[in-house]
Amino acid sequence: MDELKQTLDQESFGILVDNKFTDVSLKFLDAEKLSAMGIVAIGPRLIVLKVVDKLNKWNDPMSEDMQSSACKSIPEKKEVREILECNKKFRSILYEKLDAQIIPTDTEIKLMIRILCATMVERLMHDSIYPTTEEKKMLAIKILLQFPFLCATRRSTGAPEYSLFFWKNGGQGPKHEHTGLIHTQLRNSCKNLLPEQRKFTHSKTVVKHVGVCTEIIELAEMCAKFGATSANYSTISKMMSDVHDLHMMLLNEKNDMAKILLVLPHLTSYNGRMIHMAYERIHGTSFNQKVDLRKVFAKGLMHNQHAFKEVSDDYIRGCLRIMIKLTRKGIKQKETMEPNIGIETELAAPLIRWISDSQSIQDYNAPVSHIFCQSENFFVYLSPCVIIPCGKESINAIDTFFRSFAVFNLRIPVNLLKIADFLDVFAYKIKSYSNRSTVQNLCSLFIESENAEKLL
Structure with a gap:
């Protein structure tokens, strides 16, 4: 559904959402069902059917795409159970909980992921072959196909049913890291690779100095001279808002609290109200204005x-x-x-x-x-x-x-x-x-x- 959300028009995607389609049920969709739901325009139909075809290829054990070496590490639906059953430590969890449709504890679910990711980890450690995003996603779907009741573990309302196991970009779009237990397990395994074996390396964070104009610094100095009285509340509030760039510069440069308060002493004024407003300026539109x-x-x-x-x-x-x-x-x-x-x-x-x-x-x-x-x-x-x-x-x-x-x-x-x-x-x-x-x-x-x- 993530791919459709990015490529399909809003109206057509809304119809799929209204009909409770997920990545698990999407593979059963065909042209006839699209027409019955009211998706009749050729463009959206082609986009949906292409995604459905891709899902069915991944789910078809006879598909040529599944024969590539990159995909052999993903267990089939029936293999998910077989792999878990072969593990002595997990066998009792499988029989007593999963077969009884009882959601295991966090520790038990993490053990299940370690077992199912073992082949991927081995391929990563010995051959330096990194699992693709699609592989991780499909393993998450396979787990849900084998144990459908685990959809209750979804991360949040609106998240994919398999989001506990894998969620592309954490649902936040490009440039954000994937989330989920499968991704975490593989990411942690990468820590054991030698530097020359690693595909991705993190460069050292460079603190950027955000320049502020002289007027803002002078305004901050003027603001500090005002007494924190009720009569000055509006003036100080306005000035503190105007010197926000200076506050951000101090934060970005990793200054400690003493240095920040030396420049902006009124952050502690008015029973914490200045802290509330500074916090909201820092987070901008992402902050929930209706918080109670x-x-x-x-x-x-x-x-x-x-x-x-x-x-x-x-x-x-x-x-x-x-x-x-x-x-x-x-x-x-x-x-x-x-x-x-x-x-x-x-x-x-x-x-x-x-x-x-x-x-x-x-x-x-x-x-x-x-x-x-x-x-x-x-x-x-x-x-x-x-x-x-x-x-x-x-x-x-x-x-x-x-x-x-x-x-x-x-x-x-x-x-x-x-x-x-x-x-x-x-x-x-x-x-x-x-x-x-x-x-x-x-x-x-x-x-x-x-x-x-x-x-x-």
């Missing part, structure tokens, strides 16, 4: 419902439950058991900490970034010298915290990588998918819930 973290974390309350009961703020509690679901950490306890506050405090610490009223904020120090709460007021802690007051709104604190990493070139703490990735995909939508299966699975679950709500 309240709804996101309200959905989070449905998961791990016995965790963090002592956290009074609903949004913080929902965010924490999403975090531990993604990291697969939690506390095993029965409903009647009292919550283990000590362990829960430790689990929450990467995101938020609570400090006593007697603690001096000026003297507060910690090794990693996080949010802290004191007397119902929230603060974003980025360093001992950069603590951003966010008022009494927990949503504002969480939003400011996760946007700060992009605004200041900060490394995301390891324990927050998955929830940051989740927010990038589902909430902010600056990414269309996640390479982390646990994150992508949760995103798909939330999207399904969101779509169901729209039907109400």
